[in-house]
Amino acid sequence: MTRLVFCRKYQQEMEGLDFAPFPGAKGQEFFDNVSKQAWQEWLQHQTTLINEKRLNVFEPEAKKFLEEQREKFFNNDASVEKAEGWKPEA
Template sequence: MSRTVFCRKYKQELPGLDQPPYPGAKGQDIYQNVSAKAWQEWLAHQTMLINEKQLNLMETGTRVYLGEQMTKFLSGEDYDAAEGYVPPPQSK
């Protein structure tokens, strides 16, 4: 049986993650307050940011930047998009 959480991003009860995505308090907060749907969307967005902005994950500044963007994304705040990126049309 899947567990549900009140998703911080979507403001509704949705299926949650099976386990925290990170160790520690930040991972526990995501586990308790972010839906699996929002987390998967963040992972896709993060990959796009890394690729489009050619980010180097070995640099501390990059990891800080991605952490900030993750917090904004998962909280429903304004977050960075990749320059020149056009999202694919939504199928109806």
């Protein structure tokens, strides 16, 4: 049976993740409050940021940047970084 969560990004009940995306309290928070669709969209956006900005994910500064961007993404913050030349679909 599908597990439903109230997705903090979409502000509606949606299919939840199958498991916490990482260990600890933060992983549990995402498991409880983020939909599978929103998480997949974040993974795509994160990959774009890593590639576009040539981030080394092993560097603490890059990790901090991605954590900040992840929070902005799920909170629908308009200041979330976009890839250079990125244009939203019409």
